[in-house]
Amino acid sequence: MKNKFIYLAVLAAGFASCEPEFENEVNANYTSGDADFSTYVAVGNSLTAGYMDGTVSRVGQTYSFPNLLAQKFALVGGGAFTQPSYADDVSGFGGLKLYGNIISGTRRIIDASAGGVEYIGGTADMSGPVDIEISNPLQQTAYNNMGVPGAKSFHLLAPGYGNIAGVALGQSNPYFVRHATSPSATVLGDAMSKNPTFFTNWIGANDVLAYATNGGAKSDGVTPADDHNVTGNLNPATYGSNDITNANVFASVYSTIVNTLISGGAKGVVATVPSVTSIPYFTTVPFNPVPLDNATAAQLNSVYAAYNGGLDLAFSNGLITNQERLKRKVNFVAGKNPVVIVDSDLTDLSGLGIPSYRMTTSQDLIVLPASSFIGTLVGGNASLINGVSVPLSNKWVLTANEKAKVANATAAYNAAIVSIANANGLAVADMNQIMNQLVGGLRIETGQVYTANYFSGVANEWKVLFSLDGVHPNARGYAVIANEIIKVINRHYNSNLPLHNAGSFPGINIVGSN
């Protein structure tokens, strides 16, 4: 009998160690399919680097979509995935210094006490302290994540793009300078030194986005930048920083990049260029943001009476069409009003002393930074109101004409990307199509619906995928992007990779006080 009790005790102990077991463990079905993720290299621009809230920061970088992809690749043979070191971003504020001068501000946050967007550690207008000094140390290391913020397609092939001597001259890129293996290294060359077995390539947005975000203006903010699809200039070395790259140049460069990436047998994913109309940087400020009462409208109209009269004169002299005359007339009314802008595409009547003004229409896109500029006073003079009595200069508005140039270029680039990918059997992540869905609301697999809206308060924070710079995704947005790319990989390469739970990623960074 005694033995029986011992037997029972042993049984009890046996049960005590018994564990629930699944018929199929969660990772049993994950597979790389036809792909080999052992060495994954990402090339691209800021979207690949994990840029958000206006900078790359130590923490923000961990949410780069390539890093999120690599976390899943690791389940099916993916190797180590390295990113440029941000260990020197001790504060996590991001930003860049060159020889002690801040050349790129700290990341943007919402200061709850002030109720607006500010540089963390600084103010709405002034950067906070920056830890990262470009010149020290130069990392001189090739990383798996070769996303370089600001890079255009042809920059990936440009020797000297990582030469510190060129930063001040605008000839090189401070982000690439930090980790270029040598002053003459190219981004693509450094990427290839990793011998990728799998790659993502999301380059091309800046070939058109720099033009768009600057409202179609050169860096002086006034002079129109060039669309080289119009000029026919095929030499990117001569392009201004805000110019639109010629589509043939883009296609040629893109082909070179892809052929180089696959030269060692690598498979990969290429991503298309998103449309500016799906980015809150262009869609947040309405074309008619100026509320006026009757008296103020009348007062303002009197300011423009001479201008409007001049247009009538020009029309009667056959210098402009009636259509242009009506388009250019400035007329404020009670209620919401468009802003007055300088539009260089209007007929030049400066010989008559008539400036090229008009009011915005719903076809124009006012850039996000204008939200804190429109309505401000010039020199504190109450009669000089930006956007109202003082027309906005070129850089604040992407006009309908400029928008069409951007759209044409984007379409041409994307056609080249898809065609080159198809010719080489590569998977295409149509980020343009996906981000266009965001405009109407993108429903993801969890049932959650995200939009392309800018943060407008805690109540909409949960569906915001863009960071406070209005151009780049936030961490949650990068998770959605990573998921879309994973789905493309699973489809194209017969792999089975799990997704990220986007809803648990951070959205907007709100601090109590700054």
Place this chain on the structure above:
Amino acid sequence: MRLRFYKQRKTNTFYIMRKLLSLTLLALAGSTAFAGGYRVSIQGQKQLAMGHTGVAVVNSAEVAFFNPAGMVYLDKKFNLSVGANALFANVKFQNSTYNWTAESKNVGTPFSVYATYKLNDWLTAGLAVYTPYGSAVDWDQDWEGAHLVNNIDLQAIFVQPSVSIRMGEHFSLGGGVIYASGSVNLNRNLSMNPLLSDDGQPSDVTIDAKGITAWGYTAGFMFNPTDKLRIGMNYRSEIIMEARDGDAIYNDTPTFNPLANTTFNADLPLPAELTVGLSYQVTDKWLLAFDYNRTMWSAYEALDVTFGNGTESLNPRNYQNVSTYRVGTQYKANDKFTFRAGYYFDESPVQDGYFAPETPRNDSMGYTGGLTYQVNSKLGVDFSFLYLHFDEIDNSYNHSTDPISGQPNPDFGGTYKSVVFSPGIGITYGF
């Protein structure tokens, strides 16, 4: 902020399933199902070993719980049964869409104390102290389902004085009042959205209430048409545990939205249970028993928590009434040894889409076994074992709301697999 919370008792850990191992065949354990939800059916070593049947069994003072009407049939003037179990409840969770894995392991200690005293031929008084409800779940803090629950510990102790009155040769009535005392402690993250976090630590809230008391009753009859057959019925009333002015403690709230600790109110129903059953003395040594339980879980519509700061957390539960089917047997081998075994099937009150990780219970089968070693005519030692088998289940909770946005959260689900087992020991004393 809304918070949902859920109560379960640790002692009676999740569902309790008991399994009895028949001594002979552990492997063949029969299962008795326990009544799902946060009901823990471990109310006596002898009866647990018989599949937790007992509404028509007169074995020991345990009948004070199963059917007080049976107390009057106990042979001895005084009967005492004291017992306790170690209840191990392990749950694993996984979701292959996101490669999530999680695990909760808990140990509870349901116990019972029963005493009866025969006042005269037709009247017996009894006292029962037992732990019929409880739950404990302990996931990793900030796990993927943290917006539903990080951990919970729900406990309730019932104290039940009762009387049994014999009415003629074949029939008796019994009943008593129940004094219930309970506590609840639950922690969950305020949101799955990391917006509500400070320095990477998600905000969470703990609600804690102790010393919640309530009253209920139990009543039943036993009918013995022949020497061998007993028929019993017992009803235990619903008891609503009303937590009032419990503590709500916020942790890691962000600087832009600090939340002061406050109080909370919440009601948690402990559902009514109706049991009918019979036992048949097949031979002098061999007894068979069958019980049917109907548990009125539909009382548990929602766990709504109202906070002192004016916020509330609405958590639909929408439980359904369920049945448990039990069979047990007892074989008195000799004066020293009695062996028992049983099985039950326990339906889960949780409906599809309401499968929350606070009470991740699906239907189960309980296998029970045990024995008594009679030291002398007065003292016996009881052993029992319960093993509850759950199939793995794919299910989700689809009814949570984010407190920041006021919008529905994504469904939270995956595959759950539970194992519950519980060895127990007790003594029986009588004269």
